[in-house]
Amino acid sequence: MILSLIKRHLTVYLRDRWAVFFSFLSVFIILMLFMVFLRSMVMNWYSDAIHQSLAEVVVNHWVLSGVLMVSTVTVPLGFLGIMVQDRETKAINDFYVAPVNRGHIVISYLISALIIGVILGMINLLIGQLYMRIVYGEFLPFFDWLRLLGLIVVSTALFSSIFFYVVTLLKTSNSHGTLSTLVGTLVGFLAGIYVIIGGLPSFTQTFLSMLPTMQMASAFRIVYMSDAISQIPAEAMNIEAFNLNMGVRIDLFGYSPALGGLIVMAFIWTAIFVTLSLLRVRKMKR
């Protein structure tokens, strides 16, 4: 039964082209900003230190990893609008009068958000890699592909659980729209994309590093950029400073978590919000 619900949710979401479009709006905005000024701004910083073509690959991988991470935030949030809408229009009552466990009905939205987030994240990764292949002849090593696929799953699960909890508190599609606009606007900052984290005051850097958006952005950058960064000659620049400046690594009170540490943090965040969500689901039973 839960599979039928998931199939229904996904079909309803994918048939609403505007909902899909708006789920990717932040991604489009980032790509647009990148083309308009972000790219040249970052290139100016590093093109003196490293070869132009390598700088381009590094910067492109930096933005593509950010875009990939942002899609794992905005797609689940956009998708969960269906749950808000079903509750607002009382369409969900049609499921509640069927012999289906209420908890299963509610959880089906969470699982669907995860599935759609992962699928669209994979498509996002594929498009980004095709672009890099066609324009720069670059292609990530197979192992990095696998690591990125794993990260897409982890990140989508994390943000699905956060937004699932949040949308259980919302009553109208209007409030969901407002939340989506807010998140869509902020996520570029919270992940250190619109403004590079190294350019922010120290307190703000620490604050952003405590948020899951920055932590997951760091995780995606570590994997996505590792191959490109490894090509930078050691004498060309201080790689550690570069990593901290570009948000490849984050500084949490003197601790700079590696990929494993960031994934553990993601699991902790997910566990917290899944627990909160389950408590909400129990409350939602009639």
Next chain:
Amino acid sequence: MKSIDVKNLVKSYDAVQAVKGISFAVEEGSFFALLGPNGAGKSTTVEILATLLAKDEGSVTIMGETLDRDDAKIRRHLGVVFQYGTLDNDLTVRENLAARGAFYGLHGAELNQRINDLDQLIDFSSYLDRRIKTLSGGQRRKAEIARALLHKPRVLMLDEPTTGLDPKSRKDIWELVLSIKKETAMTILLTTHYMEEVLDADHVVILHEGVIRAEDSAENLRLAYARDTLKVIPKKGLLKRLDEDNVNYDRVNASLHIPLKNPFEGIELVDRYRDHIESFEIVKASMDDVFLNITGASLEEGS
């Protein structure tokens, strides 16, 4: 056997008591109507019976299963048509039915067979593969009814199924409801504020401000709570004759309205005073009159 048995049902929303201790029973296979204006407590009652809303007090059994204890079993017996649309606008009727059919284990050939069977009753094959958002109000309602009947429920709950429809669609939906009554053995529980819709019901409960004010068959309610009326345009001398014979009447503009115990009394009066009557008609009491006499309010006014 009773399909539904409700005893002392109470439900409040904050300080407002929507249902105030009502009790009623619905016989299996019967057509049962809850009649009342908006705010009478009809939809609250249906939502409680449909396991959507928790009751505050009272007991409910449906097909022998106890509400709150056997909700999953109860849901297997129920088909519910809500006042509002619950089907997905961007899916076709068939896709909607397939999604809901899965809840009851209906897939593939079995599901298609069931849809074909429903088509015999509902006649919806011409728009089965169209998206809900492209359908007319009447077609959408038929699709909602098809969804409710998909799993052959033993109890069909229709919560104001014709509200918001144009007259033609209302007529179509009503004919469909009567077909369901005629061709299936299922119990039908209807809520409505249209008095003409309860005339076909086996049993009518009049609900007003959360309280049952009367219940019986539509005909018995009419006989008990409203009088047929003889309306006459009098000739000279009729008023004098009526006064002499102590016949009650009301003057309404140029006509006289004489309340009757039954239509035959009207024929008798017309025969007795035929020389003093210009013209006449015997007007049957309506359920609106019944409601007015019982509650002091009309169905349109509500409370």
